[in-house]
Amino acid sequence: MESLTLAVWSLPLGAALDLLLGDPRGWPHPVRAIGRLIVRLEAVARSLIQRAGGGASRERLAGVWLTVIVVGFVGLIASEFVAACDWLGPVPSLMGRTLLIYWGLAARSLGDETLQASEAIDLKTARRELAMIVGRDTATLDGAEIGRACVETVAENYADAVVAPLFWFVVGGPVGLWMFKAISTLDSMVGYRNAKYRDFGWASARLDDLAALIPSRLAWLLISFAAWIAGERAGNAIRIGWRDGRNHPSPNAGWGEAAMAGALGIQLGGPATYGGVPGFKPLLGEPDEPINRRTVRRSVRVMRVAAILAVTFAWGVRSGLFGSP
Numbered sequence: 510m511e512s513l514t515l516a517v518w519s520l521p522l523g524a525a526l527d528l529l530l531g532d533p534r535g536w537p538h539p540v541r542a543i544g545r546l547i548v549r550l551e552a553v554a555r556s557l558i559q560r561a562g563g564g565a566s567r568e569r570l571a572g573v574w575l576t577v578i579v580v581g582f583v584g585l586i587a588s589e590f591v592a593a594c595d596w597l598g599p600v601p602s603l604m605g606r607t608l609l610i611y612w613g614l615a616a617r618s619l620g621d622e623t624l625q626a627s628e629a630i631d632l633k634t635a636r637r638e639l640a641m642i643v644g645r646d647t648a649t650l651d652g653a654e655i656g657r658a659c660v661e662t663v664a665e666n667y668a669d670a671v672v673a674p675l676f677w678f679v680v681g682g683p684v685g686l687w688m689f690k691a692i693s694t695l696d697s698m699v700g701y702r703n704a705k706y707r708d709f710g711w712a713s714a715r716l717d718d719l720a721a722l723i724p725s726r727l728a729w730l731l732i733s734f735a736a737w738i739a740g741e742r743a744g745n746a747i748r749i750g751w752r753d754g755r756n757h758p759s760p761n762a763g764w765g766e767a768a769m770a771g772a773l774g775i776q777l778g779g780p781a782t783y784g785g786v787p788g789f790k791p792l793l794g795e796p797d798e799p800i801n802r803r804t805v806r807r808s809v810r811v812m813r814v815a816a817i818l819a820v821t822f823a824w825g826v827r828s829g830l831f832g833s834p
Contacts, residue, residue, distance in 0.1 A: 517828045519603055520678070523610025524820040528813075531617030539612050539687075543583060543694045550575050551699065554709075568708035576695055576712040583691035587684045609683040613690055615670035616816035619663060620809040627659045627805040646782040656800040660808045661777050664732070664769035665762045669693050671816045672731065673724035675823040692720050703784065718760050725761035728815070729754055729768045731822075735815035736772035741807065746772035753793040763793060770794025773807055 532538060554571040561567055587609065594605030622642050629635035635655050636647040643658055650658065677689040692713070699706050700714035729750040737743035749771025750764060757763025757778075770777045774797035778790040798804070 517824065519606035519610055519683075520675075520824050520827060521820065522603075522607040524614060524616075524816075526607065526611040527614040528617050528816070530611075531621055532615060540690060540694055543579065543691055544698060546582070547575070547579055547695060547698050550578060551709075565708045569711050572699070572709040573712040575699070575709075576692075576716060579695055580688050580691045580716075584684050584688040587687040591683050606683055609687065610678065613674045613678070613683075613686045614816075615666075616813060619666055619670050620813055623659045623663050623805065624809055627656060627802050644783060646785065649782075653800050656802065656805050657777060657779070658781075659805045660769060660773070660775070660800065661766055663805075663808045663812050664765040664777070667732065667812050667815060668721060668725045668728040668761065668765050672728045672819050673721050675819050676724045676727065677720070679823050679826050689720055692717050721761045725764045726754075727819075729764040731815045731818050732765060732768040732772060732811060735811050735818055736768075738818075739772075739807075739811050739814050741772040741811060742774055743772065745774065749794050753791075756791040756793065758791070763791070767793040769808055769811065772811055773804055774798045775800050775804060 554575055558564075558567050558571050590605060590609070591602075595602045622638070626635050626638035626642065629638055632650075632652065632655070635652075636650055639650070639655055639658055640647045643662055645658060647655070647658070673689055673693070674686045677685040681688070695713035696710075696717035698713075699710035700717055701707075701710055702714075730747075733743050733746035733750060736746045746768045750768035753767035753770070754764035757766065766777050770793045774795070776792055776794045776796040778792040781788055781790050
C-alpha cells in the first residue's frame with residue numbers, strides 16, 4: 510500500500526516538474542546515457558558482424574541482441590534505483606520515483622523547442638533550430654513548410670513524449686516507463702529503413718511499433734478532447750483522426766498527426782526530404798486554413814492541454830479512481 514501511495518504521488522509531482530522545468534540544454538539526462546550505451550554496443554555488434562562475414566541475417570540477429578541488452582539493462586537499472594530509494598525510506602522513495610517520471614516525460618521541452626524553431630527571427634535560424642528536433646532535411650524549407658514540420662513534430666511526438674511513457678508507467682511503474690524509453694531511444698537511433706539500418710534496426714523498430722500501438726490511439730482521443738477544451742475543432746479531430754490516422758506509413762505516427770490536423774483545420778503531410786532523398790508523406794486532414802506561426806502556437810497549446818489530460822487520466826487509473834490499479 511505504501512509503495513502504491515508513493516507511486517500515485519510521484520506521478521503528479523514528476524509531471525509538474527516536467528511542465529515547469531522541461532529539459533534544459535546541458536543538464537544531465539538518462540536518455541543521453543542510453544544513447545551513448547547504444548552507440549557503443551552498436552560498434553561492438555558491427556565489429557562482430559564484420560568478423561562473421563556480414564549478411565542480413567547476422568545484422569538482424571545482432572539487432573535483436575542489441576535490443577534485448579539495452580532494454581533489459583535499462584529495466585534492471587531502473588528497478589535497482591527504485592529499490593535503493595525505497596530502502597532509504599519514504600521520502601527518498603518519493604523523490605526517486607518523482608525524478609524517474611520527470612526525466613521520462615518531455616511535454617515542456619517538446620513545446621518549447623518547437624516554438625523556438627517556429628518563432629525564430631529569420632528563416633536561416635528557424636531551419637537550424639528545426640533541424641535539431643526533426644529528421645527531415647530543413648535547408649530549403651520555406652515558412653509554411655517549417656510551420657507544417659513543427660505541427661507534425663508536436664502531434665507525432667506527443668504520443669512518444671507523453672502518452673506512451675504514462676501508459677507504461679500505469680502498466681509497470683517507473684521500470685515500465687523506462688523500458689519504454691529505452692525502446693523509443695533505440696528506435697530513434699537505429700530504427701531507420703535505410704540500407705544501414707534496415708536489418709540491424711528491424712527488432713528495435715518493430716518493438717517500438719508494438720509498444721506505441723495503444724498509446725498512439727489514445728493520443729488521437731486525448732488530442733480530440735484537448736481540442737474541445739482549447740476551443741478548437743474537437744469533432745473534426747475525431748473524424749479526421751479516424752479517417753486518416755491509418756494512412757501514414759508508420760502504424761502509429763498518423764493518429765496524433767491526423768487528430769491535430771483535424772483540430773486545427775489544416776492539412777499535414779506532403780513533400781519531405783530525408784537524407785537528400787525526396788519523398789511524399791500521405792496527406793492528413795483538409796486545408797481549410799493556412800499554416801503559419803499562429804497555427805504552431807495553437808498546436809502547442811492543444812498538446813499541452815492533452816498532456817495535462819494524459820497525466821490526469823493516468824493518475825486516476827493508478828490511484829484506482831477509474832478501477833483497480
